[in-house]
């Protein structure tokens with residue numbers, strides 16, 4: 001009897017030990033990815049400021065260099081979200097599939113807009129670039145706010161419910 005009582009919790013305990021490190025590891029990775037995503041959002045906003053500052057002082061070459069940095073940063077950012085972060089979140093919370101897919105579609109649209117803006121700047125179409133750039137920056141800011149809200153809700157549900 002004593003042996004049976006000990007063995008039963010023992011088996012359950014072993015099962016819990018196998019699951020818990022996995023869950024803990026997953027939560028840890030999700031939290032780290034959230035931090036990385038927010039850091040990248042901040043970095044992108046800083047590059048936007050560099051582009052505006054360069055154009056304000058007539059430094060078109062500096063603006064082009066900053067715009068190249070922006071394109072690289074955006075490529076890396078979309079790759080993190082589309083290829084790593086969103087699939088992980090989708091795996092944990094399939095009910096968020098539509099929201100995450102909508103955000104990914106917007107990434108594809110932003111990539112097209114950025115290519116067009118780059119062509120404007122290369123062709124010294126600074127005025128046309130500035131108008132397009134401000135419209136893009138507003139859309140991206142709205143996207144990021146929505147993205148951080150969705151991700152916060154999702155992560156909250158993962159962290160509180162396991």
Ligand SMILES: [Fe+2]
Nearest residue numbers: 081103107147
């Ligand atoms: Fe995004």
Ligand SMILES: [Fe+2]
Nearest residue numbers: 041081144147
């Ligand atoms: Fe983002």
